Amino acid sequence: xxxxxxxxxxxxxxxxxxxxxxxxxxxxxxxxxxxxxxxxxxxxxxxxxxxxxxxxxxxxxxxxxxxxxxxxxxxxxxxxxxxxxxxxxxxxxxxxxxxxxxxxxxxxxxx
Amino acid sequence: xxxxxxxxxxxxxxxxxxxxxxxxxxxxxxxxxxxxxxxxxxxxxxxxxxxxxxxxxxxxxxxxxxxxxxxxxxxxxxxxxxxxxxxxxxxxxxxxxxxxxxxxxxxxxxxxxxx
Numbered sequence: 001x002x003x004x005x006x007x008x009x010x011x012x013x014x015x016x017x018x019x020x021x022x023x024x025x026x027x028x029x030x031x032x033x034x035x036x037x038x039x040x041x042x043x044x045x046x047x048x049x050x051x052x053x054x055x056x057x058x059x060x061x062x063x064x065x066x067x068x069x070x071x072x073x074x075x076x077x078x079x080x081x082x083x084x085x086x087x088x089x090x091x092x093x094x095x096x097x098x099x100x101x102x103x104x105x106x107x108x109x110x111x
Numbered sequence: 112x113x114x115x116x117x118x119x120x121x122x123x124x125x126x127x128x129x130x131x132x133x134x135x136x137x138x139x140x141x142x143x144x145x146x147x148x149x150x151x152x153x154x155x156x157x158x159x160x161x162x163x164x165x166x167x168x169x170x171x172x173x174x175x176x177x178x179x180x181x182x183x184x185x186x187x188x189x190x191x192x193x194x195x196x197x198x199x200x201x202x203x204x205x206x207x208x209x210x211x212x213x214x215x216x217x218x219x220x221x222x223x224x225x226x
Contacts, residue, residue: 034215041220043117043217043218088154088155099155
């Protein structure tokens with residue numbers, strides 16, 4: 001069973017702070033990594049994808065990948081109450097393969 | 112950007128009846144469609160993968176005769192839940208793979224309630 005592990009939370013951060021979300025995966029062959037945001041009752045929305053070791057920044061979001069440690073993280077800077085949602089980490093072997101999702105981390109940004 | 116239209120968004124059906132869920136890729140060709148199911152407080156669990164013109168590949172534990180998947184064209188895939196039971200109540204989400212990019216585009220999901 002290929003696992004994608006996330007702390008379920010809830011992770012509570014004050015508005016304006018940095019939220020740090022973590023994810024580990026078991027399949028060393030994984031090549032594609034994604035972070036999705038899901039609001040209650042809604043479909044996941046893609047935040048970022050990352051394929052190479054290191055950091056990738058997009059606005060307030062930074063994804064970090066360490067394949068040796070089988071670890072991927074998402075940093076959200078200047079957190080806003082509207083960022084409150086469940087964040088899903090997803091991993092796939094390669095393009096064309098299905099995504100394997102973690103259970104998600106619930107983030108609560110308090111005003 | 113790529114859009115997948117999923118219908119219906121919500122459906123309530125009686126136990127023993129069948130329900131069909133449609134996913135259409137509106138502006139791209141979806142060579143592969145993935146069907147997921149999500150129970151409350153749980154993550155998305157892959158049910159099956161379908162490629163246009165081929166039979167779907169089901170994940171272990173998913174009954175192929177109960178969850179019928181058709182992917183007859185590059186823009187339409189359907190999931191039919193046959194003889195639905197209350198335990199089939201869940202959030203069903205499709206995800207289309209764009210043949211010209213590396214993207215996965217999700218439908219808006221279908222909330223199925225079997226009473």
